[in-house]
Amino acid sequence: MNIGVVLLGCGRIISVCGLSVIYYICCAETKMQIFMVETKVYTSFLKPDNYQRESIVDFLHTHLEEYGDERQDIDKAVAYALKERASLGGFIIKAKKADEIVGVVVVNRTGMEGYIPENILVYIASHKRCRGQGVGKQLMQEAIELSQGDIALHVEPDNPAKFLYEKLGFENKYFEMRFKK
16 A cells, blocks of 8 residues: 655655655755655565565665675574564564655664663665765655664764764664674
């Protein structure tokens, strides 16, 4: 089922699982329409078909650039969100302009509460041509609205998106250290 929503000016739209939401990406300074984007939410109940799933993984692998992981690791995070493997699930939001993916966010549920956030935003990427045009912000806002509980994310100190995350209310709570086996 698709539902179209037209915004007059800029604003927030809350996406409902399984529904497509159409919104306008606007320039904040001029309030002029830049382009129309449709978002689609995927979960363990509303899964993408194989072609859509592969296009999501390919998009993330390409557009995460130096902040990304190996394709098989991205595929695991997508499988976790869709409960294709033993997991608590999560969701994926895909943003499209016409027939082209312009952004994707993957959120996995952690099963924790209080001492560890209930969700981890594993991946978010926008198409190189669309950066700075509000796609990432819209995806983040929808992910925040859809998440039940707190959200953690890992971001490199030199990643320009760090400023967006802070603007949306994310705080630098810990310095992470890892032991790899």
